[in-house]
Amino acid sequence: MEYKFAEIEPRWQKYWEENKTFKTEDDFSKPKYYILDMFPYPSGAGLHVGHPEGYTATDIISRYKRMKGFNVLHPMGYDAFGLPAEQYAMQTGTHPAVTTNKNCDNFRRQIKAIGLSYDWDREINTTDPHYFKWTQWIFKQLYSTWFDEEQQKGRPISELPMPDEIQAKGKKAVNEYIAGKRLAYYDNAQVWWCSSCKTVCANEEVLTDGSHEKCGNQVIRKNLKQWLLRIPHYAERLLQGLDDLDWPAGVKDMQKNWIGKSTGAEVDFQINGLNEKLRVYTTRPDTLFGATYMVIAPEHQLAEKIAAQEKKSDVEEYIKTAALKSDLDRTDLAKEKTGVFTGRYAINPVNNKKIPIWVADYVLMGYGTGAIMAVPAHDTRDFEFAKEFDIPITCILDPKDAEGRDEILAGDKCWTEDGEYINSSNEETGLNINGLNKEAGIKKTIEWLEKNDLGKATVNFKMRDWLFSRQRYWGEPFPVIHWEDGEVSLLDDEELPLLLPELEKYTPGEAGESPLSNATEWLHVTDKNGRKGRRETNTMPQWAGSCWYYLRFIDPKNDEKIFNPQKENYWMPVDLYIGGAEHAVLHLLYSRFWHKVLFDLGIVSTDEPFQKLYNQGMILAFAYETSAGAKVSQDLVKERDGHYFHKETGEELKQIVAKMSKSLKNVVNPDDVIANYGADSLRLYEMFMGPLDERKPWAENGVKGVHNFLNRVFRFFADTTNIGDGDEAKEVAKLLHQTIQKVESDIENLKFNTAISALMVFNNLAIKKGKVTKQTAETFNKILSPFAPHLAEELWSIYGNKQTLAYEPWPQVNENLLKxxxxxxxxxxxxxxxxxxxxxxxxxxxxxxxxxxxxxxxxxxxxxxxxxxxxxxxxxxxxxxxx
RNA sequence: GCCCGGAUGGCGGAAUUGGUAGACGCGCUGGAUUCAAAAUCCAGUUCCAGCAAUGGAGUGUGGGUUCGAUUCCCACUCCGGGUACCA
CATH class of the missing domain: 3.10.20.590 (Ubiquitin-like (UB roll))
Incomplete structure (x- = not known):
């Protein structure tokens, strides 16, 4: 009997669709399992074989969990706002919604052809007003929340305590005070501007070479009014929360690095001859005795002010150059240390010594206090700078047995490790840490600083406020009106969603404003008292819609509420979330932030959204290069006896592994794979290639291999003359139960490649034996079904069953057979x-x-x-x- | 520079807590079937020596611990990802 996948697969896909086989009911009596894919951006290019990797993995688990009796929530949707549709609109005038819907239709068709068991009644599209109504609503919640440091908790802005002195200053002061506390605020921000995309980019969208990650164009600095979110207020919570999550250690590390917590102290230095103090942040207050100079950032408000008369022009010049430099190329800055002496001195509080104050751009305004005390003997950056400008280097930490001790003691080499303090006491100030080690030295110095009111222990985070607006059309509009008297107000819930206006042209407005500034009718509003206002013309970044979509899947059609709280309480948290490692920091950190705010406000029931996270590895392709290292396009390569040759030059080529790319012509489209081998073969190969979390190359011959396996399964098990009655042969029964056990534990551990291998081993034995019982055949079919569901449904019906096998109980292992x-x-x-x-x-x-x-x-x-x-x-x- | 991950046949990859290295698949070789091919089926396939029995070597490199190391420890090489003057 022939395996006609092209006939079998569409037939079962139709059956599942017509019977709503995978519709998820909110049956609270059953144990739940919420398994989620990172939803795709529906690009015009359609799916490539990288998408179905994660989707197949989650689908196998979904089908397995259903058979294990779980109520499974397994939804799909589209993260459909974004720049490409808008650029296409600029070129052609086609409304982005039209392009987006077309792309979504294509994605849906492609995804359905893989036979994934999504509940399509729950499909989400971030550009759907029924959806972004609630994205806007969440923005309102952020705007109306402040963070209570003491309770480490977000609270409604109505509960914000108002200091009397602010109250006394009047309404404007009160509003400003409140604005300073909101999690969402509107302010002038130095932003990266991409003149090619005509939009601002978040810091994290700018690559280290100063180019925009989306278009490769060099970005420049610009000062613009922007919406920002105070995510650093949640830094500690976001850091602590990682501990209890079942996430890859690498992702946790990246988030920890990004949050960048450091502990140290702030110390005040008196400025000689001025009634000003210079506050610095340091993680090494223990090295105060080794501070031989100070540095302030060029943007520091004291920079110009403290410059001595004869140095004023030098300092001004330097500040100007530094500002210009950062516009042009940041990376050049890292190569060589530059700076200028201000002619001014500060008093080191531990020994009352005068030390020079410099301005240098290796100190950043955005971190700590924008000023440092420099300890060249024990900090590599300060050491480089001191060498460059001939500043004294005083060693105060004896490295003891370390190599190069003499050089270190002489100040010719930098030592950043632990040791024993020397030259670290002063009778006048009463501080003495000589003989202590680093840990004890830090502790004692901080105690001394705090006692003498010169400084205090401080915690700092690298994480910055999140720039939350873009100058684009195709994004969620902010539900915000700026009034002519300077007041800012939000739309009422009843006025949501605020829709995007229809536009003739999608090109940006004057001075880089969003295209929305061209929508005159939409833009201007008047309140009932005749006061005039202007709508916010920025739109939200693409992160907004993807920040909370997992919550909407719980109750996607609810127009009254963001979701029904009982349903949320039942389904959350997401039990397993699978997606690419490229979202390790931003998407996952932003989502966690919003989720924690919603948790604090009592809107969601869990502190964290994603209990278990897993990253699928990237799927690569074979590519070919000449001995000179030039890459050769796939269509110019000829294979002969396992060697590869250039079709035109005949040169032998080396097979390498590279990312799929249009230029190499090695992109694989799942539609083609399905047409040639079927969806079950595609699914099986995606999983059989290797471990889910590793990067691995696509090989057409590998698809043939798994296709051949399915062929052998079908030919043997669909032929009822091979299926008999009576007792199963002992060898077959034993291997069958070993296979059940292996497949089950492999699915639980996301080791699909070895599960498939076990299924192959059993199939080989069955064919060798030539006959198995019907019970054996049905059992094998069940454990195969999560991997190759179309084929399994077909066999199931050949065995006379009338219903889908999607909800058949998973086979029990008979331990007796394994003894x-x-x-x-x-x-x-x-x-x-x-x-x-x-x-x-x-x-x-x-x-x-x-x-x-x-x-x-x-x-x-x-x-x-x-x-x-x-x-x-x-x-x-x-x-x-x-x- | 720093942090994380990886390296196993011709190829993708397997190997509970240290316990038969190379499961499974691809490719290749030989055979059956066929007029022939494709498809299918059977056998073999880490490398070296040997007709064979068999022996030797072998999991990036160099050391170490152990009765025994792909697995643990130390030092290093190469590849991939993240990050970058964060005081």
Whole structure:
């Protein structure tokens, strides 16, 4: 019987759709399992074979969990706002919604052709007003929340305590005070501006070479009014929350790095000859005795002010150059240290010594206080700077036994590790940490600073406020009106969603404003008192819609509420979230932030959204290059006997692994794979390629391999003359149950490649035997079904079943069949396996020793040698150490 | 520079807590079937030596611990990802 996948697969896809086989009911009595894919951006290019990797993995688990009796929530949607549709609109005038819908239709068609068991009634599209109504609503919640440091919790703005002195200053002061506390605020921000995209980019969208990650164009600095979110207020919570999550360690590390917590102290330095203090942040207050100069950032408000008369022009010049430089190329800055002396001195509080204050751009305004005390002997950056400008270097930490100690003590080499303090006492100030180590030195110095009111222990985070607006059309409009009197107000809930206006032209407005500034009718509003206002013309970034979509899947059609709280309480958290590692920081951190705010406000029931996270690895392709290293397009390569040659030059080429790309013509489209081998083969190969979390190259021959496996399965199991009655052969029954066990534990551990291998092993045995019982056939079919569901449904119906097998109970392992009473031991001599022998499991060790040592095959290895040790590990190995 | 991950046959990859290295698949070789091919089926396939039995070597490199190391420890090489003057 022939395996006609092209006929079988569409038929079952139609059956599932018509019968709503995978519709999820909110049946609270069943145990739940919420399994989520990172939803795609529906690009015009359609799906590539990287998409179905994660989707297939989650689909296998979904189908397995259903058979295990779980109520499974497994939804799909589209993260459909974004720049490409808008750029296309600029070129052609086609409304982005039209392009987007077309792309979504294509994605849906492609995804359905893979036979994934999504509940399509829950499909979400971030550009749908029914959806972004609630994105706007969440923005309102952020705007109306402040963070209570003491409780470490977000609270409604109505509960914000108002200091009397602010109250006394009047309404404007009160509003400003409140604005300073809101999680969302509107302010002038130095932003990166991409003149090619005509939009601002968040810091994280700018690559280290100063180019925009979306278009590669160099970005420049610009000052613009922007919406920002105070995510650093949640830094500590976001850091702590990682501990209890079942996430890859690498992702946790990246988030930790991004949050960048550091502990240290702020210290005040009196400025000599001015009634000003210079506050610095340092993680090493213990090295105060080694501070030989100070540095402030060029943007620091004191920079110009403290410059001595004769240095004023130098300093101004430097500040100007630094500002210009950062516009042009940031990376150049890292190469060489530059700076200028202000002519002014500060007093080191630990010994009252005068030390020079410099301005240098290696100190950043955005971190700590924008000023540092420099300890060249024990900080590599300060060391470089001091060397460059001939500033004294005082060693105060004896490295003891370390290599190069003499150089370090002489200040010719930098030492950043632990040691024992020297030259670190002063009678006048009463601080003495000589002889202590780093940990004790830090502790004692901070105590001294706090006692003398010169500084205090401080925590700093690298994470910055989140720039939350873009100058684009195709994004969620902010539900905000700026009034002519300076007041800002939000739309009422009843006025949501605020729709995007229809536009003739999608080009940006004057001075880089969003295209929305052209929508005059939409733009201008008047309130009932005749006061005039202007709508916010910025739109939200693409992160907004993807920040909370997992919550909407719970109750996607609810127009009254963001979701029904009972349903949220039942389904959350997401039990397993699978997606690419490229979202390790931004999407996952932003989502966690919003979720924690919603949790604090009592809107969601869990502190964290995603209990378990897993990253699928990237799917790559083979590519070819010449001996000179030039890449050769796929269509110019010819294979002969496992070697590769250039079609035109005949040169032998080297096979390498590279990202799929249009230029190499090695992009694989799932539609083609399905047409040639079927969806089940595609699914199987995606999983059989290797471990889910590793990067691996696509190989067409590999698809043929798994396709051949399905062919063999079908030809054998669909042929009812191979299916008999009575008792199953012992060997077959045993392997069947071993296979159930293996497949089950492999699915639980996301090791799909070895699960498929086990299924192949069983199939090989069944074919070799030539006959199995119907029960064996049905059982095997069930454990195969999560992987190759179309084929499995087909076999299931051939065996006379009328209903889908999607909800058939998962087979139970019969432990009795797995019991062994003997084991074939590998026998080693000095660790080298020499022969095997079957021994009963209940044989005592001394008897085993006797049996082995008298075995004829052992004599060769024992001859003339003494048995020094006899190692016997039950059910593992026998090893004889001779010598 | 710093942090994280990886390296196993011709290829993708397997190997509970240290216990038979190379499961499974691809490719290749030989055979059956066929007029022939495709498809299918059977056998073989880490490398070296040997007709074979068999022996030797072998999991990026160099050391170490152990009866026994792909697995643990130390030092290093290469590849991939993240990050970058964060005081």
């Amino acid at each position: 062994e009473d003997s084991f074939e031991y590998p026998v080693s001599f000095n660790g080298k396996m020499r022969f095997k022998t079957e021994l009963p499991l209940d044989m005592p060790k001394d008897e085993i020793e006797k049996t082995i040592l008298s075995d004829e095959r052992a004599q060769k290895w024992l001859e003339g040698k003494e048995v020094r040790k006899f190692i016997f590990v039950p059910k593992k190995i026998i090893n004889v150490a001779v010598g």
